[in-house]
Amino acid sequence: VKSSKTPTNHLYEGIISGDRRALARALSIVEDDEPQAAELLDRLFGRTGHAHRIGVTGPPGAGKSTLADRLAQAYRAEGKSVGIIAVDPTSPFTGGALLGDRVRMNTVALDEGVFIRSMASRGSLGGLARRAQEAADVMDAAGKDVVILETVGVGQSELDIAEAADTTLVVLVPESGDSVQAMKAGLMEIADIFVLNKADREGANRAADTLKAMLHMREARGWTPPVLLTIASKGEGVEELLRSIASHLQFLKESGMLEKKRKERLTRKVENIVLDRLRSEFWDKQAKEVLMATIQDKPNSSVSPYQLAERLLEDFRKRHRSEP
Amino acid sequence: VKSSKTPTNHLYEGIISGDRRALARALSIVEDDEPQAAELLDRLFGRTGHAHRIGVTGPPGAGKSTLADRLAQAYRAEGKSVGIIAVDPTSPFTGGALLGDRVRMNTVALDEGVFIRSMASRGSLGGLARRAQEAADVMDAAGKDVVILETVGVGQSELDIAEAADTTLVVLVPESGDSVQAMKAGLMEIADIFVLNKADREGANRAADTLKAMLHMREARGWTPPVLLTIASKGEGVEELLRSIASHLQFLKESGMLEKKRKERLTRKVENIVLDRLRSEFWDKQAKEVLMATIQDKPNSSVSPYQLAERLLEDFRKRHRSEP
Numbered sequence: 001v002k003s004s005k006t007p008t009n010h011l012y013e014g015i016i017s018g019d020r021r022a023l024a025r026a027l028s029i030v031e032d033d034e035p036q037a038a039e040l041l042d043r044l045f046g047r048t049g050h051a052h053r054i055g056v057t058g059p060p061g062a063g064k065s066t067l068a069d070r071l072a073q074a075y076r077a078e079g080k081s082v083g084i085i086a087v088d089p090t091s092p093f094t095g096g097a098l099l100g101d102r103v104r105m106n107t108v109a110l111d112e113g114v115f116i117r118s119m120a121s122r123g124s125l126g127g128l129a130r131r132a133q134e135a136a137d138v139m140d141a142a143g144k145d146v147v148i149l150e151t152v153g154v155g156q157s158e159l160d161i162a163e164a165a166d167t168t169l170v171v172l173v174p175e176s177g178d179s180v181q182a183m184k185a186g187l188m189e190i191a192d193i194f195v196l197n198k199a200d201r202e203g204a205n206r207a208a209d210t211l212k213a214m215l216h217m218r219e220a221r222g223w224t225p226p227v228l229l230t231i232a233s234k235g236e237g238v239e240e241l242l243r244s245i246a247s248h249l250q251f252l253k254e255s256g257m258l259e260k261k262r263k264e265r266l267t268r269k270v271e272n273i274v275l276d277r278l279r280s281e282f283w284d285k286q287a288k289e290v291l292m293a294t295i296q297d298k299p300n301s302s303v304s305p306y307q308l309a310e311r312l313l314e315d316f317r318k319r320h321r322s323e324p
Numbered sequence: 325v326k327s328s329k330t331p332t333n334h335l336y337e338g339i340i341s342g343d344r345r346a347l348a349r350a351l352s353i354v355e356d357d358e359p360q361a362a363e364l365l366d367r368l369f370g371r372t373g374h375a376h377r378i379g380v381t382g383p384p385g386a387g388k389s390t391l392a393d394r395l396a397q398a399y400r401a402e403g404k405s406v407g408i409i410a411v412d413p414t415s416p417f418t419g420g421a422l423l424g425d426r427v428r429m430n431t432v433a434l435d436e437g438v439f440i441r442s443m444a445s446r447g448s449l450g451g452l453a454r455r456a457q458e459a460a461d462v463m464d465a466a467g468k469d470v471v472i473l474e475t476v477g478v479g480q481s482e483l484d485i486a487e488a489a490d491t492t493l494v495v496l497v498p499e500s501g502d503s504v505q506a507m508k509a510g511l512m513e514i515a516d517i518f519v520l521n522k523a524d525r526e527g528a529n530r531a532a533d534t535l536k537a538m539l540h541m542r543e544a545r546g547w548t549p550p551v552l553l554t555i556a557s558k559g560e561g562v563e564e565l566l567r568s569i570a571s572h573l574q575f576l577k578e579s580g581m582l583e584k585k586r587k588e589r590l591t592r593k594v595e596n597i598v599l600d601r602l603r604s605e606f607w608d609k610q611a612k613e614v615l616m617a618t619i620q621d622k623p624n625s626s627v628s629p630y631q632l633a634e635r636l637l638e639d640f641r642k643r644h645r646s647e648p
Contacts, residue, residue, distance in 0.1 A: 038630055045628035263619050266629055270615055271607075273633035278602045283595075291594055295587050304369035305590055306362055309597035320644035 008036050012043050015142045020115065023142050027117050030134045038273075041134055047141035049262070051083075052249055055165030056150040057190075062171040063197040067232040068150045069108040074242050075146050076113050083139035084108075084116045087132050087151040087161065115139065129160035130272055133265065136164060162190035163265070166258060167248045169241075171195045172211075174203040188214065191225045192248050195241060199229035223251050287312055332360050336367050339466050344439065347466050351441050354458045362597075365458055371465035373586070375407075376573055379489030380474040381514075386495040387521040391556040392474045393432040398566050399470050400437050407463035408432075408440045411456050411475040411485070439463065453484035454596055457589065460488060486514035487592075490585060491572045493565075495519045496535075498527040512538065515549045516572050519565060523553035547575050611636055 011029075014022025026044075029037050054071070056064050065086065072082045108114050117135060132149055139147045151161045162168045170191035194215075196208050211227045226244050230237030252258035294308055335353075338346025350368075353361050378395070380388050389410065396406045432438050441459060456473055463471045475485045486492045494515040518539075520532050535551045550568050554561030576582035618632055 042628045042630040045630075266619050267615060269629040270619075270633050270636070273629055274606060274636060275599065275603055277633065277637055278606060279599055282598060282602060291591060295590050295594075304366045305593040305597055306366040306369070309594050309601065312594070312598060313601055317644060320641060 008039050008043065011040060015044065015138065016047060018143060020112075023115060023138065024117075026138045026142075027135055030138055031119055031131055033131075037134070041137060044137060044141035048137050049140070051136070051140035051144050051147045052245075053136055053140075053147045053149060053164065053166045054245060055161040055168040056148060056171060057161050057168065058171030058195075058197075059173075062173050063232045064150050064171050067169075067171055067195065067197060067230065067238075068148050070232050070235055070238045071148060071242065071245075072108050072111075072114050072146075073235075074238050076111060080145035081143060082114045083136075083142070083144040083147045084114065085132060085135050085139070085147065085149050086116065086118045087149065115142075115144065129163055130269075132160060133164045133269070159190065163268075166252060166261060167192045167245055169193045169195050169245075171197050172207070173198045174201045174207045192223065193241070193244050194225055194227040195230055195237075196227060197230050197232050199237065200231050204229055222255055222257075223248065282312075282316055287315065290315070330363075332363050332367065335364060339368065339462065340371060342467060344436075347439060347462065348441075350462050350466075351459055354462055355443055355455055357455075361458070365461060368461060368465035372461050373464070375460070375464035375468050375471045376569075377460055377464075377471045377473060377488065377490045378569060379485040379492040380472060380495060381485050381492065382495035382519075382521075383497075386497050387556045388474055388495050391493075391495055391519065391521055391554065391562075392472050394554075394556050394559055394562045395472060395566065395569075396432050396435075396438050396470075397559075398562050400435060404469035405467060406438045407460075407466070407468040407471045408438065409456060409459050409463070409471065409473050410440065410442045411473065439466075439468065453487055454593075456484060457488045457593070483514065487589070490576060490582060491516045491569055493517045493519050493569075495521050496531070497522045498525045498531045516547065517565070517568050518549055518551040519554055519561075520551060521554050521556050523561065524555050528553055546579055546581075547572065606636075606640055611639065614639070 011022055011026055015026055026040060028034075029040060056068050056071075058064050068084055068086075072084060075082050109116060117139075119131065119135060132151075136147045136149060149161050149165055168190050170193070172194065174196060194211055196204055196211070198204075208227045208229060215224055215227070228237060228241050228244060230241060232238070249258075252261070290312060291308070294303060335346055335350055339350055350364060352358075353364060380392050380395075382388050392408055392410075396408060399406050433440060441463075443455065443459060456475075460471045460473060473485050473489055492514050494517070496518065498520060518535055520528055520535070522528075532551045532553060539548055539551070552561060552565050552568060554565060556562070573582075576585070614636060615632070618627060
C-alpha cells in the first residue's frame, strides 16, 4: 500500500510539500469519496494534529463568510497559513450559497496563503460531519495553521461543525436577539465564543446583554463563552476576536480538553469506518438478491422488515462461519 | 414472541381496536426507541399499507400547521380518520416549535377523530426519517385513513419527509417567489403539489406563474405538480387541494408508482434494521475496550483510524468464525 509507485504516494508527497493542485485534488477525492480516499487519509493521518480548527456557524445573513474572510486576513497578517472549508447544506429553503452568501472577499480569494474550498452536501445525510472533518484533516496535513469550517446553521449542520471544530464561533446579528430565548438550549451547548456581527445595527448592546445574562445561567465548565461585537464588513472587532480565539485554544490545551475533544473525534471516526465496512461487507450480491426478491414478490406480505432483516443477518453469520 | 401474554400483545390489541391511549403509548415507544419497539412494529407491519401518507413541508412561517389542520378538518368532513405527525428538527436557528408554529387549531385538537403527535428530533441525525416513518406505520396500523407528516423544511428534513410520504406538498408564500430560482433544484424533485399559501398577499399570482414556468422545464414523469393557491387561515382553496391530493393518489396507484415507492421504503427499512443490528453486535465489551485503550494510549500515534478499524474488524470476523 505504501509503495512509492502508487498514485496516492505521489499525491501525498504533493500535499505535504505544499502543492496547491495536489491539495485541491485530495479534497475532491475526499469530498467525492473516491476509492483511494481511505488510503490517502490513512497516510495523511500521522501529519495531522497541528492546525487549530475553528467552526463558524449561525443563521443565514449573519455575515459568516465575511467574518471568516476577515479572520483569514488577520491570521495571514500574523504569518499563518489558512484553509477555509465552506460547508453548504443547500437546503432548498435556506439556500445559503445560492443567495450569494458565498461571495468571498477578493483579497482573501486571491491570497496564495489562503486555500478556500466549498463543499455542497445536499442529500448526504450523516456524511456532512465526516467529510468536513476529512477535508479539515487534509488541510491540516497540508500544513495549514488554521482551518476555518464555515456553515449555514440549519438543522443538523451546526452540530456537525461543533463536532469537527476545536473552537466554535456562533455568529448572530442584533435582530436575532428576540429569538435568543428560543435558541437557548442548542446554542449554549455548542458556542465557545458568541459573535454579534453587524453591531452597528440597533439593539446590539441589548442583544449582547441578553446573551450574557443567559450564559450566567449555564453551568460552569471552566470556560464561559465571551460575547464579542464585530462589524465584519469593516473589519471592526476582528482583532479582539482573534485574541479571544487564541485564549480559547490556550484553555483547551491547559485543561486537557483539546486532547479529550480530539480523542472523541477519533473514536467517532473509527466507529464510522467500521460501520461503512460492515455495511459493504454485508450487502454482497447474494444479500441484495434476497432482499430484492422478497420485497418484489410480496411487498406487504406477512414477512415484516424485521423478519427479513433477521433472516439476512443469519445468512451473513453463516457465511462468516464457513470462511477459512 | 407472539404469545398473547406479552405487554406488546396487549398494546397491539389496543392499537388495532382504536384505543387512543394504546396509540399514544405505542408512539412513545417508537419515538424513544424503547426495547419493545421492534417487536411492536413487527407485529403491526401486517396491518399497514392502508393510510395515505401526505407530507407537508416548506419554510418556517409558510403556514404549514394551519394548512395541515385545515386538511385534517376537510378529511374529517369526509368521514375519514386522520393522524398528524408534526416533526420538528428544532434547529436553534429556525426553532419552528418555539416560535409558535405549532399552535394548533382548537377544532382539530379537540376532535377525537384526529390524533396529533409532535416529534422533536434535535440531535438524532439519521433518526428523523426512520422514526417519522415508524410513527406513520403505527398510525396506519391503528386504522387512520390519512396520515399527515408535517415538518419545518430545514436541512435534511424535507427529504426525510418526501421519503416517508406518498404525496408531498411543498408550501410556500408569495414572498418566497424571489428565491424560487434558487430553490429550483431541491424542490422540483420532492414536490408532488405546490401550495402557495397566504395567497391574499401581494405577488401570489406572479409567484404561481414563476413556479409553473419552472415546472415546464422539468422532465416529464407522468405527473406535473399543480400549483394551488390557498389562504389556510380562512380555509380558502382547501377543497381544491383535497381534490388535487386525491388525483395524485390515483395517479400513484394507476401508474404503479405507489407500489414502487412503498417497496423502496421497505428496502431502506430493512437496510436500516440490518445496520443497527450489525453495529450493536460489533461493539461488544471487548471491541469497545480495544478502541478505548488504543485511543487513550496514543491519540495521534502511528495507528491511524483506518488501521484501528481494520484490526477491530478482523477481531469481529474471528469471533464469528469460532461461533458454533
